[in-house]
Amino acid sequence: MYGLACRGSEGGARSILTEPFDAEEFRKHAHRMVDFIADYHRDIETFPVRSQVEPGYLKKLLPESAPDEPEALEDILNDVQSKIVPGITHWQSPNFFGYYPSNDSTAGFLGDMLSGGFGIVGFSWIASPAATELEMIVLDWLGKLLQLPNEFLSSGKGGGVIQGTASEAVLVVMLAARKRAVEKLTKDQGISEFEALGKLVAYTSDQAHSCVNKASQIAGISLENLRLIPTDASTNYSISPEILAKTVAADVRGGLVPFFLCGVVGSTSSAAVDPLSELGDICKEYGMWFHVDAAYAGNACICPEYRPHLNGVEKADSLNMNPHKWLLTNFDCSTLWVKDPTLLVAALSTNPVFLRNKQSDNNLVVDYKDWQIPLGRRFRSLKLWMVMRMYGSTGLRAYIRNHCNIAKHFEELLRTDSRFEIMAPRSFSLICFRLRPRANDPDKGYSLNAKLVEALNSDGNILITHTVLGGLYTIRLAIGGVHTKLQHVDAAWEVIKSQASNLLNE
Amino acid sequence: MYGLACRGSEGGARSILTEPFDAEEFRKHAHRMVDFIADYHRDIETFPVRSQVEPGYLKKLLPESAPDEPEALEDILNDVQSKIVPGITHWQSPNFFGYYPSNDSTAGFLGDMLSGGFGIVGFSWIASPAATELEMIVLDWLGKLLQLPNEFLSSGKGGGVIQGTASEAVLVVMLAARKRAVEKLTKDQGISEFEALGKLVAYTSDQAHSCVNKASQIAGISLENLRLIPTDASTNYSISPEILAKTVAADVRGGLVPFFLCGVVGSTSSAAVDPLSELGDICKEYGMWFHVDAAYAGNACICPEYRPHLNGVEKADSLNMNPHKWLLTNFDCSTLWVKDPTLLVAALSTNPVFLRNKQSDNNLVVDYKDWQIPLGRRFRSLKLWMVMRMYGSTGLRAYIRNHCNIAKHFEELLRTDSRFEIMAPRSFSLICFRLRPRANDPDKGYSLNAKLVEALNSDGNILITHTVLGGLYTIRLAIGGVHTKLQHVDAAWEVIKSQASNLLNE
Known part of the structure; x- marks a missing residue:
């Protein structure tokens, strides 16, 4: 042809x-x-x-x-x-322990194949009704596994949507919050939208993902007006509601307008969990949008024993978590739930004549184009649907628990070797640790541990990455790969010990 | 397990x-x-x-x-x-003629499979060097097929990147332009960044895709400061440089600051082509960022006979086109080239400690996370690479030419039936037409043609969509499906004629 x-x-x-x-x-x-x-x-x-x-x-x-x-x-x-x-x-190696995992799976792959095979572009309901409707249904399914309040589900005026990444999820809710806040300010105070924008302040933890920073840059929130609330070991790197409340009150006294808080369930560095309920109360007091980023740890919350980490989410306006991290759904699939989708639509809707149709004009349907940055969208709900069906919620919970058990085992191994110390308590499947520095080490173990990470990654047996906690270089071992079993973590422990011995004997 | x-x-x-x-x-x-x-x-x-x-x-x-x-x-x-x-x-049916096409292909599908199989997340070079490097290489390949000036290629300080959609491509360049303009204004005039933001004006044609409108909303450019330059049949719905120049000059006199123009090669409604060279001169005069959106028609410009539509692109700062529309690369794959990627990075970079690495810190590599909205990214260059290799540039050009020839054939069929009229000249594979209204039709053929489209789509033989050109309801028949052959367009013509007869006999 x-x-x-x-x-x-x-x-x-x-x-x-x-x-x-x-x-x-x-x-x-x-x-x-x-x-x-x-x-x-x-x-x-x-x-x-x-x-x-x-x-x-x-x-x-x-x-x-x-x-x-x-x-x-x-x-x-x-x-x-x-x-x-x-x-x-x-990334799919059983010996990949870097960053957070990004799960391929048989079911996720099959769903992606099917999506590619149909090759539809589901920006509006009419463009392929099944794409919109299946997405609404599977987001309800997953929301129920997370025991989200009905307000987040399609049965309760809310709803879920698949974004590409947590970065996009955080950006779209910040844009919705910005729109609401700017409109209120211009109306209440009779100022221009640019003056209003200049008054808005967003808050998050200094442990939040850099995507909050990026969303602020994109939304035109000055970085001077993004408060990264300092955390430390005393709260296990979660936000202190007292410090947050004081910061917000000071901003209000200074004539600024708090409009957005991103709470974190499972921070990138150490999987810290913010106290959602207390944060929600502060947001309510000041009329701020309360978003919860549970990109990694939210996945664990499908297990009843981890669900308490989400307590307080009922006070949030929105929540995202990434099944592509740790719930066997091939990248990209970041799920976002909002209580009031009309605020997303108000911030993101365009309605060009070439896309108009009877069902949309009569408000009979959801058009996901207005819940996201791009216009076009793939049929990503297929993979999430296939994952939930081919593993079942029993299988998905077992998958999470297995990794957490392996992480617990690794933590116990670490405790048997006094050369190492654990840098933050383990709540899920991430372990933060380091080699204790030698006495009088001028950089407090920084270069010692950086050398250890580089040595481990260079020889290719395992991959791990680092962060800094409380100013101290910290090694992260994130367990959650689709092929990762107990034996791989045992083997990782052996190479870590061996490289540590080499370094300490230098 | x-x-x-x-x-x-x-x-x-x-x-x-x-x-x-x-x-x-x-x-x-x-x-x-x-x-x-x-x-x-x-x-x-x-x-x-x-x-x-x-x-x-x-x-x-x-x-x-x-x-x-x-x-x-x-x-x-x-x-x-x-x-x-x-x-x-x-969408993959040979009888789908709606919107613009979205091409699946064997090679594109294989590339997507491979990307899913590797399951890497290539935010930084270090996260999987092949992903970044192959993307740079294939964007150079495609840029050469488009005969882009060397300034857009990696050999000339520029470079290409794969975005999900044209919406994201337009947004990221608008953010780069905003950053540059706000910094200049705050420095030159000593005003705040919010005052500066309030002065910025963006320009595009009233035929531009709604994504320019959406990008403005997201970037915090007031819709009052987005000028949709009116077009009409006298320029075949392309921007008149005279009207643009007058509008810009009036804004400058009014104390506003022109900062961004999106020119269009292949508008969504009628595939209109703006005069890039003249637009580029105006942008240069006022120091505006000049972006070219060639999402659909850019694909045709790999053929020398269509390349003149891109003349003037050498004056642009950036260009996007969507191989997922009409170049056999499964959705999503929108390619963006910029002359100065450092401006993208300045607008979009974050550098959290948990992602820092030797190669990035030493500026040895490109980290595509700073060229896009999300952090994570799939290995999408694989599919574009496989498409270019498995079809070859000879095959890709033949593919485009075949659709344009079929479109020319359909246009000739239309001209044989005086009940129809052509609403805009055909340049590529899109035909805009309508049933001529009856004499004294109060809505000038609007409902007559809307009924025709609905009748055609309801019986399921073909799918077509509509637009409005110069206030008149217009039927669009977009040819470019991977399975679409001459016989399908001949059959479409038969059902169009037949439904038209039914309607006119009512």
């Missing part, structure tokens, strides 16, 4: 595609790709976890321009194996 | 998954899904193009909560077939 002579006809992945999408050519080639990916996962432990390449490595290996003529899949897969795989840091 | 007894062991897709990601279980189930998707595409013409369901249909068919216990893929696929497919509007 695309005007080329058919050059290969031996069939299979060695042939050249003769059509951009012929069902039988697709079938053959996609089967080949399934096997390639299955083999990759089967062999994943054979690769160094962190890529060992140097900056610019790939430019030397690939041509400077696209080829004129079509190439066969098998030739491309050879390049993938020899040129791409060495540049990959293997 | 996740704690369940293995309930099914007959193998294949009827069994229950015993692990969240076992390579062999994955292999079996993914092969089954490949066949499901191949069959869907094989049979795609058997479905009504536009879903025929009513709002709320799916809630009646699915349970209210997630299942406790795992279910088998085959049961889920039965539900997909019986409950989801009826709610799908089949």
